Ligand code: XUL
């Protein structure tokens with residue numbers, strides 16, 4: 001049985017190809033800056049969007065009627081796993097990510113839910129072994145079920161905290177069993193709508209306690225995958241605690257969690273936080289917390305988390321410039337992205353992923369060319385050259401005080417602005433490589 005009978009394996013055909021079901025830039029074995037493209041990216045398919053997305057929105061019913069879908073049973077969930085792996089094999093993506101609830105239906109009790117999950121995990125494992133496709137990261141859905149109405153680890157109800165702990169315990173075991181390379185904590189409802197009813201300090205203490213428990217359990221079962229926090233400032237809550245990279249890092253430092261967590265940075269979340277993706281990656285990276293990427297993009301005219309596939313070459317170039325600068329990603333690039341409601345045919349799933357992969361491949365090649373020429377690096381180096389010798393070097397070496405600097409400037413006299421930022425020149429420069 002095949003779910004995509006008309007689709008052959010997607011191959012690299014080069015930039016001149018007009019075949020919409022081929023890669024024009026993503027050539028997995030092509031070496032860029034000493035590493036094959038497949039290793040630069042470690043592309044991953046998001047199970048929730050690609051295999052559970054229906055196209056429903058607050059105004060309308062599902063549009064994506066997949067021929068392989070049926071009732072919400074374990075049997076159908078298992079069938080869907082086979083479809084998912086056929087899709088990933090044909091696409092040539094080597095990783096996937098999922099939430100516990102994406103792959104198996106909830107039962108009437110947690111025990112039944114866990115049994116359902118185990119039955120599907122058995123097939124996920126079989127398919128991983130058959131295809132060589134790996135789990136980039138696992139995660140628990142702690143936001144969809146009504147019990148999480150007030151949050152999970154930050155709920156006002158201690159029983160909800162306990163339920164979430166049970167879910168994470170199980171999903172850590174599952175991720176370990178499947179050889180997952182990481183585990184993500186995205187706190188969808190870990191935030192608030194209203195401070196009048198919220199004890200923020202207590203909620204943050206609980207969140208930290210929850211994450212410490214997860215670290216302890218990870219060590220206990222010998223799971224060596226990387227833990228990630230995924231920043232997002234809002235949606236569904238008005239104010240989410242893990243707002244952006246800086247807020248997450250502050251939280252990790254405040255609660256002594258820095259040894260065990262890195263960040264999974266997502267483009268549309270950066271946008272919602274009022275940042276560019278490049279900013280978020282740069283901030284996480286220089287602080288030592290860059291882990292993995294959820295690649296997508298928002299629609300700036302809509303303004304919510306539209307999770308579209310990234311097709312903008314400026315965006316991917318900017319991402320790859322920073323990623324290359326910091327020596328690459330230890331995690332991977334997960335397409336936390338969905339086809340839009342109007343793109344309801346199965347083939348659209350291929351177009352979407354091919355486009356995202358090609359956009360990143362182009363971004364990588366462009367970024368590598370910019371770096372090879374060194375003009376941008378040279379510009380930045382010169383811009384800060386006053387710090388390389390004389391007073392700048394002395395300040396950086398910690399040899400000065402407010403008093404000594406006051407004396408220095410008294411003797412030197414007033415300072416004129418002496419260096420243009422050359423922003424238009426630099427934008428033109430980047431365009432030369434596109
Ligand atoms: C939601 C989001 C999640 C996380 C995993 O905005 O990005 O899908 O990536 O829970």
Ligand code: CO
Nearest residue numbers: 230266294336
């Ligand atoms: Co995400």
